[in-house]
Amino acid sequence: VLLLQVLIRRLRLHARARAKERAEVTSTVAERVGAIRLIRSYGEEGRESARFAAQANRYRKRVIRTQRFSSLTGPITEVFSGFLVILIIWAGTRPELLGLAQPLAPEAIIVFLMAALRLTSPLKTISSFPALMAVALASAERVFEVLDQPSRETDRPGEGAARFEREIVFDAVSFRYGDGDPVLSEVSFTLPRGKVVALVGPSGAGKTTLADLLPRFHDPTGGRILMDSVPLTRLTRGSLRGLMSVVSQDTVLLNDTVFANIAYGSPGATEAQVEAAAEAASAAGFIAQLPDGYQTIVGERGARLSGGQRQRVAIARALLRDPPILILDEATSALDTASERLVQQAIDRLMAERTALVIAHRLATVRDADEIVVLDAGRVVQRGTHDELFRAGGLYRRLYDLQFRDEETTLAAGL
Ligand SMILES: Nc1ncnc2c1ncn2[C@@H]1O[C@H](COP(=O)(O)OP(=O)(O)OP(=O)(O)O)[C@@H](O)[C@H]1O
Ligand SMILES: [Mg+2]
Structure with a gap:
């Protein structure tokens, strides 16, 4: 016993x-x-x-x-x-x-x-x-x-390494999930190297879905996307994704240190490089105030950071990779005016001298875009610069006015 x-x-x-x-x-x-x-x-x-x-x-x-x-x-x-x-x-x-x-x-x-x-x-x-x-x-x-998760992605024979010198062309791109209704219908526009294209449109218009086609999370069910005249389906996913940083709508942080989260996807990044990226992302200030600085564990899904801080860590991660192409799905969650400004500064530095496809919710981001593509129910309904679309009225003007009113009320509340 x-x-x-x-x-x-x-x-x-x-x-x-x-x-x-x-x-x-x-x-x-x-x-x-x-x-x-x-x-x-x-x-x-x-x-x-x-x-x-x-x-x-x-x-x-x-x-x-x-x-x-x-x-x-x-x-x-x-x-x-x-x-x-x-x-x-x-x-x-x-x-x-x-x-x-x-x-x-x-x-x-x-x-x-x-x-x-x-x-x-x-x-x-x-x-x-x-x-x-x-x-x-x-x-x-x-x-x-x-x-139920999609299985491992494999490269098919005939897929080559991606190169990007000139432009990305969306040519009558259509997409549906499984055998559901079409989410995108014949979307066409061009993203030239070094320019910023903003996607705007009501919730559910298909903006995130469209952006997901670039890193080949899905392939179009109709039409083609061409990079320097080569269809994306003929390029390996790995090489394609090596050309871009993605900042997604819901910021994903792993339960690890701030340092590891910023250096994610950039193996071998030095301390100085990580700090420079944090600096550029307006994140260095708050990181210095964390109990263990860069070695602070952020908690599950980054629970120990505020929404704006999480976004800036994700932006620092994208900056550190320093890729030619940037896909930014701006978070919709409301931030207070101070962190809004910090996040906007970080976004501006992220987009500088880069080819960017931005799903924009912030006025500043939209206004600075070289072209704005307005999506509604999966179709392009308007295209042009801010000034052109603003004058033309239509959906863009309505979305803009709606946001501008919100902006004024938050400003008023902040003062
Ligand atoms: N994985 C999925 N499977 C099936 N349908 C999906 C999937 N993801 C999105 N959808 C549907 O596709 C449509 C477009 O969704 P999408 O996320 O692209 O919209 P969005 O324009 O990004 O909206 P928001 O501004 O709210 O982020 C929606 O009707 C949505 O229900
Ligand atoms: Mg979305």
């Missing part, structure tokens, strides 16, 4: 460590599944899978170790039930112990024995059954969730 106690105590220790490691593995998986676009657009698939393999291996070793202990407890219970048999026989033959007048009849003892032995094994099974079922069900659910 003492031995069993020692064993069980060790087993419990191991099980606790194992549960902790399992939690780490699952939270890594959950986090990385949620950040799949970030991982893909920053070309980190290889390093992520190596990191995960190491973690899973550590967990596997731990499982084997606990298993070794728990397989010992089985035999020990067997030995224990052996002693139980001896005890029953011994007690049954000593009537004074049970307060009986005469020893139990041999038949009675046998009945006791049978009952005791028959009870032990099914009891063991029954007691472990609910736990087993719960684990199995939960696991099955997760497996299906992950299976």
